[in-house]
Amino acid sequence: MNSAEKDILVANSEMMISGVTSRYASALFDLANAEKKIPAVEKDLGRFDALLKGSDALKRLVVSPVFSADDQSNAIDAILTKAKITGLVGNFIRVVARNRRLFAMQDMLAAYRKLAAEHRGEVTADVTVAQKLSAEQTKELKAALKSVVGKEVALNATVDPSILGGMIVKVGSRQIDTSLKIRLSSLKLALKEVG
Numbered sequence: 001m002n003s004a005e006k007d008i009l010v011a012n013s014e015m016m017i018s019g020v021t022s023r024y025a026s027a028l029f030d031l032a033n034a035e036k037k038i039p040a041v042e043k044d045l046g047r048f049d050a051l052l053k054g055s056d057a058l059k060r061l062v063v064s065p066v067f068s069a070d071d072q073s074n075a076i077d078a079i080l081t082k083a084k085i086t087g088l089v090g091n092f093i094r095v096v097a098r099n100r101r102l103f104a105m106q107d108m109l110a111a112y113r114k115l116a117a118e119h120r121g122e123v124t125a126d127v128t129v130a131q132k133l134s135a136e137q138t139k140e141l142k143a144a145l146k147s148v149v150g151k152e153v154a155l156n157a158t159v160d161p162s163i164l165g166g167m168i169v170k171v172g173s174r175q176i177d178t179s180l181k182i183r184l185s186s187l188k189l190a191l192k193e194v195g
Helices: 004-035 037-053 057-064 070-084 087-098 102-119 137-148 178-195
Strands: 121-129 152-161 165-171 176-177
Touching: 004 037, 004 087, 004 102, 037 057, 037 070, 037 087, 037 102, 057 070, 057 102, 070 087, 087 102, 102 121, 102 152, 121 137, 137 152, 137 165
Parallel strands: 121 152
Antiparallel strands: 121 165, 165 176
């Protein structure tokens, strides 16, 4: 397989994941909206997301094709029962597991958050930071982003120590990368050009 064929294969699989993500997130959002439970569903999804981010074993279960559908379903059922995630979210995650779509779960969570934010008249900003933001930093960042986009901003923050410092902010199609990692890369490139 040549490079162009690999690129097409990757693009097709990303489009498939994107389609799966939006269909599942939209279906859940429509159900939550019909039952007037958008915030409650968002809260339960956040609890499941925290479980995912906090457990390497759960991440492996979700993304690995090695586990059978039954293994994934049984494990997810036990996790949801223990975490007391029930109702719409519990049923939703169980359906996702039975349909072998757990690999796209994190994207589904992000897509649901985006739909919920749009419903509230907010814009979602994906923020990557080297360490967790304090409440004051979160408040200041929201205010700064609101002044730029003209709407309330819901933050979807991710901690990635590999960026070393600073942050990467993505709102819609705009991205601002002030990470220390990118600055060091730019400096390294500049030094190569000088030398």
